[in-house]
Amino acid sequence: MPDNAPGPGAERAALRPDCANCFALCCVALTLTRSSDFAIDKEAGKPCRHLQQDFRCGIHTELRPRGFSGCTVYDCFGAGQKVSGETFAGQDWRGSRHTARRMFEVFPVMRQLHELLWYLTEALSLEPARALHRDIRRRLDETERLTHLPADALADLDVAAHREQVAALLSRVSRDVRATAPRGKKRDRRGADLMGARLRGADLRGADLRGAYLIAADLTGADLRLADLIGADLRDADLSAADLTESLFLTQAQLNAAKGDAVTRLPPTLARPAHWSD
Template identity: 55%
Template sequence: MTQQLLINSNNQNQYLADCQQCFGLCCVALPYAKSADFAFDKDSGSPCKNLQADYRCGIHQKLRSSGLRGCTVYECFGAGQKVSQMTYNGKSWRDNPELAKEMFDLLPIMQQLHEMLYYLTESLSLQDAKPIYAEVQKAIVETERLTNLNTLTLLELHVPTHRAFVNDLLLQTSELVRAKVKIGTHNSKHSKNIRGRDCIGAKLKGANLKGSNLRGVLFIAADLRQADMRKADLIGADLRDADLSGANLIGSIFLTQAQVNSANGNSETQLPSALTIPDHWLD
């Protein structure tokens, strides 16, 4: 069983949303306020008005133009189908209203665990992280074990404690990947480690950020055109409305499709092979 789990854990796609196997949990459980990302207010536990009887979004292809671009950048990392099909064995919140609140409360917990699994499986795909493969595999097994706990135990789980354990391995991965990167001489004013910095609206066109620690950096509406972001650690970086036109992100780590979807770019933007150029970049 463990050996099979370790083999399957190398498939990062298993930790991506499969909406056809989910009961539209994110469209009900999550609250949001009217803003640039959402056209109207919605309370937690209240179904979105666009959620259909088959648990599908009625305006999925028109979310951005309908003022709901926030929906296009949400990623449950496969937690939705896990809760729907495994935790509750295919029982929906509509047919079993007594389970609804519990399911909705469980989704964000499962989402966090699956997000960790997504990053851990990426670590296993990186040759530079080979020295810690064994520790990463153990972390995957333990995190998977947590996702399979009974609902009451999961609801009481102190996620930050486990996240700290996983984050240590992700930091080690980042250091191993970035250690071999030589910082270029141009744009030397940009530090290799700007973790957590506020770069909202920053003018970084052509910046040399290769091999940089960009964890949690606020790049909201930043100008990153033609920036060199190869081998950069982008876990948690906020790229909303950042302009990545012509930027090179090949080999960057811990970058998600949701982050890419939140940004702007063009056909000249170079992304890691696992990610795709969003349709709105080509409009």
């Protein structure tokens, strides 16, 4: 269950987790591997031992101290309630093995589609990418259409191929937007290994940090405006006093995995994680 809260923007509402209207799919469908993020091993399709009959987590208020910080980081982008309420019309996975198997196959596909919707919705709001808005709208509508497919069609969907097409468009959007950053600041660190990097106070405006490994990096006071953070691994990265107000394609899950403080500046569509005040 995500450690976040809704932000402004009605268009984002359906892309935010609504656990009250989901059959706890993330607590059942996914594999958990014992690690610093999860205190137990759990097979995909097997309910977490802390899941209650009403689909609520029995240790929700104690997830981090009990060794389940990974649960507070995870974000389904609203896929859980979509699969539960629309794709399966409110059918509980406990009703039959066939329903359960199909639901658990569909959930990760829907999750990917909803993540793409999040990025495309953001892309459509970026003025420097206005020349691409027609293409963005077409991809957004196409992706939205796919989310309404019946379960069998979703399970068979080549979501990787669709994701590739969207990624190519988002890359063009990123290029156009980052081009507006101050001259000389557009560093290409795509996929770079920056684990534990000392980037305190760094001027990273317009940097391409797509897929970069920023695990435990010190980004205290860094300026990440107009930096592309899509797919960047921010686990335990220190974002205290950093400026992410105009960061591109940043997600709640990335923030939940990082560290920050009361003066970290965030985009208006994202929320300050509760554990940052711990």
